[in-house]
Amino acid sequence: MAGAPQSAFSTVSHDVHRMRRAALSPFFSKKRITDLSPRITAKVSILCNLLAKRIGTTEVVDINTPFMALTSDIIMEYCYGKDLGFLQEPDFKQQWKDTMTTMFENAAFRRAVPWLTYLLQKLPNAYILKLMPSMEILINWQNDIKRQVETILLNKQGTGKTQEEKEADSIFRALRDNEELPVAEKSVQRLADEGEVLIAAASETTAKTLTWTAFYIIDTPGVLEKLREELKSVMKSSTDEPSLTELEKLPYLVIYRG
Numbered sequence: 001m002a003g004a005p006q007s008a009f010s011t012v013s014h015d016v017h018r019m020r021r022a023a024l025s026p027f028f029s030k031k032r033i034t035d036l037s038p039r040i041t042a043k044v045s046i047l048c049n050l051l052a053k054r055i056g057t058t059e060v061v062d063i064n065t066p067f068m069a070l071t072s073d074i075i076m077e078y079c080y081g082k083d084l085g086f087l088q089e090p091d092f093k094q095q096w097k098d099t100m101t102t103m104f105e106n107a108a109f110r111r112a113v114p115w116l117t118y119l120l121q122k123l124p125n126a127y128i129l130k131l132m133p134s135m136e137i138l139i140n141w142q143n144d145i146k147r148q149v150e151t152i153l154l155n156k157q158g159t160g161k162t163q164e165e166k167e168a169d170s171i172f173r174a175l176r177d178n179e180e181l182p183v184a185e186k187s188v189q190r191l192a193d194e195g196e197v198l199i200a201a202a203s204e205t206t207a208k209t210l211t212w213t214a215f216y217i218i219d220t221p222g223v224l225e226k227l228r229e230e231l232k233s234v235m236k237s238s239t240d241e242p243s244l245t246e247l248e249k250l251p252y253l254v255i256y257r258g
Contacts, residue, residue, distance in 0.1 A: 002195075003110075003117045003120075003121060004193035004194070004197050005193065006189060006190040006193040006194070006198045007020075007193040007194045007196065007197040007198075008020035008021050008024060008194065008197070009201070010185070010197070012192070019061075019181070019185070020185070020194075023175060023178055023180075023181055023185075024194075024198075025173050026159065026173070027078075032107070033244075034244055034245070036078060036159050037243065037244050039074070039077065039078075040074055041241050043070055043073055043074055043077075043083075043087065044070065045241070046087050047066055047069075047070050047087060050066070050087065051066065059118045062094075063211055063214055064097065064207055064211040065091070065093075065094050065097045065210065066087070066092040067201060067206075067207040067210040067211055067214075068086075068092070068093075068096065068097040068100065068204065068207040069086035069087045069093050069096075069097075070087060070198065070207070070210075071202060071203040071204075071206040071207045071210070072084070072086050072093075072096065072203040072207075073085070073086050074202075075198065075199050075202035076154055076199060077170070078170060078171055079117075079148075079170055079171045079172055079195055079199060080148045080152065080170050080171075080172055080195075081140070081169070081170040083174065084144070090148040093138050096137055096141075096208075098134075099134065099135070099137050099138050100200065100203065100204045103138065103200070103205070104204055121180055125139050142192070143185045144197065145192050145195045145196060145199070146188060146189075146192045148195070149172060149188050149191045149192050149195065150173070150188055152170075152172050152173055152176055152191075153176055153186065153188065153191075160207075161193070172191055172194075172195065175191065175194075176191075226252060227253065229254060229255060230250050230251075230252045230255070233250070234246045234247065234250065
């Protein structure tokens with residue numbers, strides 16, 4: 001269904017799946033996400049500033065699109081050490097959001113006819129683009145992921161790292177340097193498949209969650225006002241950036257989240 005047979009998500013063998021899952025799980029632990037918070041907050045601030053510039057204008061923003069740009073940039077940087085700059089696009093890379101939405105909407109059909117995915121992957125990209133021109137951004141993205149993986153595998157770091165390199169540490173640099181993983185688990189295609197699933201799953205699903213959350217907070221009477229009042233206890237001004245630990249101590253925010 002995902003078209004990434006060597007990813008942990010698509011792995012059928014129990015033992016292989018367990019090995020691949022064990023290699024990925026530490027990156028999504030509470031501690032690692034807390035450590036990642038400054039990089040996440042920096043991108044959230046970029047989005048807030050860009051949306052603030054649209055206040056008072058006649059422009060209508062489909063909030064799911066900037067949320068998609070936000071989540072895509074975050075997971076891309078976490079995976080490879082740099083993002084694709086979707087937040088900096090004037091339309092927040094609307095085409096990317098539309099492509100991902102189409103891909104997820106067709107997932108049920110692809111699950112029922114897996115041979116179709118295999119067939120399409122065997123066809124030359126030029127032929128696919130003639131049939132479905134809208135797939136260009138997806139194909140370019142897949143090719144970019146392979147280039148990112150190839151670059152990481154070719155530039156294996158030594159034991160000593162500069163501060164800049166430490167800050168740019170990413171999931172796939174760590175997988176490359178993981179001595180417990182067999183060499184076969186570090187091939188370009190294997191890691192590209194893993195990257196495709198991680199990025200697709202972390203971007204579209206999280207953006208949808210943010211979109212629906214924003215809608216219900218605004219649409220449900222009293223929720224936004226009460227939430228704002230509670231946030232004032234850790235945000236004296238709109239530019240303050242409370243930590244995840246501080247936010248988790250707010251009872252109404254935690255209850256609403258749960």
